[in-house]
Amino acid sequence: xxxxxxxxxxxxxxxxxxxxxxxxxxxxxxxxxxxxxxxxxxxxxxxxxxxxxxxxxxxxxxxxxxxxxxxxxxxxxxxxxxxxxxxxxxxxxxxxxxxxxxxxxxxxxxxxxxxxxxxxxxxxxxxxxxxxxxxxxxxxxxxxxxxxxxxxxxxxxxxxxxxxxxxxxxxxxxxxxxxxxxxxxxxxxxxxxxxxxxxxxxxxxxxxxxxxxxxxxxxxxxxxxxxxxxxxxxxxxxxxxxxxxxxxxxxxxxxxxxxxxxxxxxx
Numbered sequence: 001x002x003x004x005x006x007x008x009x010x011x012x013x014x015x016x017x018x019x020x021x022x023x024x025x026x027x028x029x030x031x032x033x034x035x036x037x038x039x040x041x042x043x044x045x046x047x048x049x050x051x052x053x054x055x056x057x058x059x060x061x062x063x064x065x066x067x068x069x070x071x072x073x074x075x076x077x078x079x080x081x082x083x084x085x086x087x088x089x090x091x092x093x094x095x096x097x098x099x100x101x102x103x104x105x106x107x108x109x110x111x112x113x114x115x116x117x118x119x120x121x122x123x124x125x126x127x128x129x130x131x132x133x134x135x136x137x138x139x140x141x142x143x144x145x146x147x148x149x150x151x152x153x154x155x156x157x158x159x160x161x162x163x164x165x166x167x168x169x170x171x172x173x174x175x176x177x178x179x180x181x182x183x184x185x186x187x188x189x190x191x192x193x194x195x196x197x198x199x200x201x202x203x204x205x206x207x208x209x210x211x212x213x214x215x216x217x218x219x220x221x222x223x224x225x226x227x228x229x230x231x232x233x234x235x236x237x238x239x240x241x242x243x244x245x246x247x248x249x250x251x252x253x254x255x256x257x258x259x260x261x262x263x264x265x266x267x
Contacts (some may be wrong), residue, residue, distance in 0.1 A: 139175075139176070142168075142171075142172045142175045142176070142177060143177070145164075145167075145168050145171065145172065146168060146175075146177040146180070146181060148164060149161055149164035149165045149167075149168050149181065149184070150184065152164055153165075153184055153187075153188060156191075158188045158191060158192050161184070161188055162185060162188045162189070165181045165182075165184055165185050165188070166185065168181050169181055169182065169185075178209070179205060179208075179209035179211075179212040179214065180212075180214070182201060182204055182205040182208065182209060182212075183202075183205050183212070183214045183217075183218060185201040185204075186198050186201035186202040186204075186205060186218060186221060187221075189201055190221055190224075190225065193228070195225035195226075195228050195229050196225075196229070198221065198222075198225050199222050199225045199226065202218040202219070202221050202222045202225075203218075203222065205218045206218055206219065206222075215245075215246075216242060216245075216246040216249045216251040216252070217251055219238055219239075219241065219242040219245075219246075219251070219255075220239070220242060220251040220254055220255055222238045223235045223238045223239040223242065223255060223258060224258065226238065227258060227262065232262050232265070232266060235258070235262060236259060236262055239255040239256075239258055239259050239262075240255075240259070242255045243255050243256060243259075
């Protein structure tokens with residue numbers, strides 16, 4: 001067997017060691033690069049995640065702010081409804097074109113006329129107190145029906161309130177609260193931006209209840225509704241009529257401002 005020279009064996013071993021060393025070094029470099037790439041990817045993902053979290057927090061803050069604003073608007077709207085209802089009720093009590101208040105028994109009501117004759121018992125007409133009692137019962141029913149409908153409106157349950165007020169008007173078309181119920185129908189439509197229906201209900205108030213103290217406001221809302229519907233000429237006509245009929249009212253001042261806006265847009 002031929003012997004391999006020592007120097008040749010050494011060279012072979014050195015070459016193998018060098019190749020192994022280079023392979024190990026290359027593998028380490030690859031692993032290091034992979035770790036770097038992996039680390040960079042993780043960093044990018046973390047940065048993106050932090051950015052998304054910040055955006056979510058900002059959006060959550062905006063949503064909470066909008067919810068707070070909406071809640072405030074709803075509270076103010078409820079207070080507005082209550083204030084209008086209180087003022088309307090006060091007008092009704094003070095006799096502002098409404099039916100007279102019912103006289104409670106024992107509160108100064110006149111006794112039924114009595115006829116006395118010698119030797120005869122004093123007899124009151126049995127039907128004398130019946131109409132008053134019937135009227136009082138009907139007025140109580142009207143008050144309760146109106147209050148139920150108004151409570152729905154105050155809670156901003158517009159669909160239920162609308163149905164309740166329409167039912168109220170069918171039962172009590174000439175009642176003392178009828179014109180107020182008709183006004184609230186217009187308000188419910190306007191609040192829901194159903195401007196066509198709002199116009200119809202406000203016009204029903206104007207047509208059916210000429211003595212209502214809400215006429216000026218109903219006319220103003222009709223004007224605003226036409227304006228929202230891009231019907232400038234119809235809006236101008238009713239607003240000019242409002243200014244002519246109620247020149248010194250707050251609603252007339254608002255109507256003049258809207259007329260200026262309409263004229264600017266037309267120009």
